[in-house]
Amino acid sequence: MSFCPNLPTNSEEALNDAALLRYSRHILLDEIGIEGQEKISQAHVLVIGAGGLGSPAALYLASAGVGTLTIVDDDLVDLSNLQRQIIHTTANLGQNKAQSAAQTIHALNPHIKVNAVKTRAMGEELVQLVAAADIVLDCCDNFATRHAVNRACVAHKVPLVSGAAVRFDGQLTTFDTRVNNAPCYHCLFGEEGEASDGPCATFGVFAPLVGMIGAAQAAEALKLIIGLGSPLLGRLQLLDARNMQWREMRYKQDPACPVCSRNKT
Known part of the structure; x- marks a missing residue:
């Protein structure tokens, strides 16, 4: 794991005059305000994958001022990635994606902390990374990794935001087993x-x-992070980009789920 140097920790991060200006368009929103922006600055988000999904997700989280971002990816930047993985540039070809993403994030917002994990996090390492985070974003394209991330999130009751995209079809949903009877990824x-x-x-x-x-x-x-609106719990959003149409499918916890049902109290 590598760290961007000379960045403040969450406890040192304060909404000074520069921060108030940087995040002013959030602060102007009644639903966010200074209190909500402070919650964002104190949050730690784990992003699994710095590819097509992780690129925009990490950039928006960084620009919004999330205090700590941990980016996990063991892959290297390839020329074919640049068609969609917007956090990387031609200059980063051959570089580890997590490290490349951290550099771009640091240039965008040097006031947040970025951890670059340059390995495929599995097993105990993955569990520790999930346990240290407030929210996990699943931005990978590996089915086995998705289930491993889900198991770790259920075990430590960390919310998981899952996205997927292939061809012209996208999927989006959120899992939060802190909520009673909420389903997990395995249920779906x-x-x-x-x-x-x-x-x-x-x-x-x-x-x-x-x-x-x-x-x-x-x-x-x-x-x-803010406690705003209604998260996509038990709701799977499906996007057909050919016709720019969204559909929603509802799902429930599987009472026989081997991952989350036995963890309910």
Whole structure:
């Protein structure tokens, strides 16, 4: 894990005059205000994946002033990524994606803390990363990783915002097992099935689609931090970018779910 140098910790972060100006358009919103912006500055968000979804999600979270961002990705920036992974540039080709993302975030907002985890976080390392976060964003394209992240979030009762995008189709939902009888990722997509997002290299993906879903993931995370509106609990948003149509599917906790049902008190 690497850290951007000379950045303040959450306890040192204060809404001084510069911060009040930087975040003024948030502060002007009655639903956010200074109190809400302070909550954002004190939050720690873990982003799994610095690709198509993680790029816009991390940029919006950073620009909004989330106090600590931890970015996890073991992959390297490739030329084919630049069609949609907007946090990376041509100059970053061959660089680790988490490190590349941290550099871009630091240039955008040097007043927040960024942790770059340059490995594929699994096992105990993943559990520790989830336990240290207030909210997790699943921005990966690996079905096994999604389930591992879900198990860690359920175990530590950390909200999880899940996004997916392939071809012209996007998905978005939120899981929060702090809420009684709330479903988890396994309730929606069981490990026993054949469901898989599939890599973009295999199926292709419409560039703006990942931006829309990733930005929506950031919005869900900020809402959870502030306590604003209604999160997408038990609601799966489906986007058809060909026709720019959103549909919503509702789902419930599986009483036989091996991941979350036994964790309910």
